[in-house]
Amino acid sequence: MFTGITEHVGRVEALESGAQGTRLRVQAGPLAASLAVSGSIAVNGCCLTIVEISGEIFAADLSSETLRRTSFAEIRAGTRVNLERPLTAGKEFGGHFVQGHVDGIGRVVRCEADGANWWLGVRLPRELARYVAMKGSIAIDGISLTVANLAGDTVEAAIIPFTYANTNLQALRVGDAVNLEADILAKYLERLLETRRAAAPSALNIERLIQEGF
Structure with missing residues (x-):
C-alpha cells in the first residue's frame, strides 16, 4: 500500500530482456540505503518486488502482465521515474490509498x-473513465492528484510548482504513456453493487406468471 507521494525521482539504468524474462534496473539515489531484497517499491505507481541491490541501483523483474498493463514497455535507459516506499505504521499519510496495481495506460494530451503552476491532461482508457469523478483522486505515474477537470475520457489535474519540480512530470511530453490507478473505493463500490444485483431474487414468480396469463 502506498500514498501517492513521490519520495525520490529515480532514473532507469537498464531494461534487460532475456530468456529469463525482463528485468528493470533503477538508480534510486539516497533511497537505496533503506531498500531491501524481497521488499516492495512503487516505480511510477507500479508495485514491484526488489530482487537485487547493488550500490544505489535496485533491480525488479517484470512479468508479461506488468509489461502489458503499464508504460514500462515504452521506457528506456535514462527515463525519470517516481519512487515511493510502502506505507508503514507511523508514516504520514499525505495522499490517498494507492495499491500499486496499475489499472491501465493513459496518454498525455496536455x-x-x-503562471507558476501547470496543467496536466491525460486521456483515459474508456473502461477506466467511469471510476473517475470531479474532485476525486487518481494516481498518475504513482502521483496522487485531484481531478480538476473531467471531459469525456480526458482528465486534467492542476500541478503546483513543488509537485512539478519533485516528480517526473517535468519530463513528460504530449503523447507520452503514463500509468493510471483509479481510486480503490470506486472499484470496490462497483463490485459491491454488482454482487447485490446478482444476488437479488428474480422478479419472475407464480403470481407474476398468473398475471401474465400463464
Missing part, C-alpha cells in the same frame, strides 16, 4: 504552464 502539459502546459499556467
Whole structure:
C-alpha cells in the first residue's frame, strides 16, 4: 500500500530482456540505503518486488502482465521515474490509498504552464473513465492528484510548482504513456453493487406468471 507521494525521482539504468524474462534496473539515489531484497517499491505507481541491490541501483523483474498493463514497455535507459516506499505504521499519510496495481495506460494530451503552476491532461482508457469523478483522486505515474477537470475520457489535474519540480512530470511530453490507478473505493463500490444485483431474487414468480396469463 502506498500514498501517492513521490519520495525520490529515480532514473532507469537498464531494461534487460532475456530468456529469463525482463528485468528493470533503477538508480534510486539516497533511497537505496533503506531498500531491501524481497521488499516492495512503487516505480511510477507500479508495485514491484526488489530482487537485487547493488550500490544505489535496485533491480525488479517484470512479468508479461506488468509489461502489458503499464508504460514500462515504452521506457528506456535514462527515463525519470517516481519512487515511493510502502506505507508503514507511523508514516504520514499525505495522499490517498494507492495499491500499486496499475489499472491501465493513459496518454498525455496536455502539459502546459499556467503562471507558476501547470496543467496536466491525460486521456483515459474508456473502461477506466467511469471510476473517475470531479474532485476525486487518481494516481498518475504513482502521483496522487485531484481531478480538476473531467471531459469525456480526458482528465486534467492542476500541478503546483513543488509537485512539478519533485516528480517526473517535468519530463513528460504530449503523447507520452503514463500509468493510471483509479481510486480503490470506486472499484470496490462497483463490485459491491454488482454482487447485490446478482444476488437479488428474480422478479419472475407464480403470481407474476398468473398475471401474465400463464
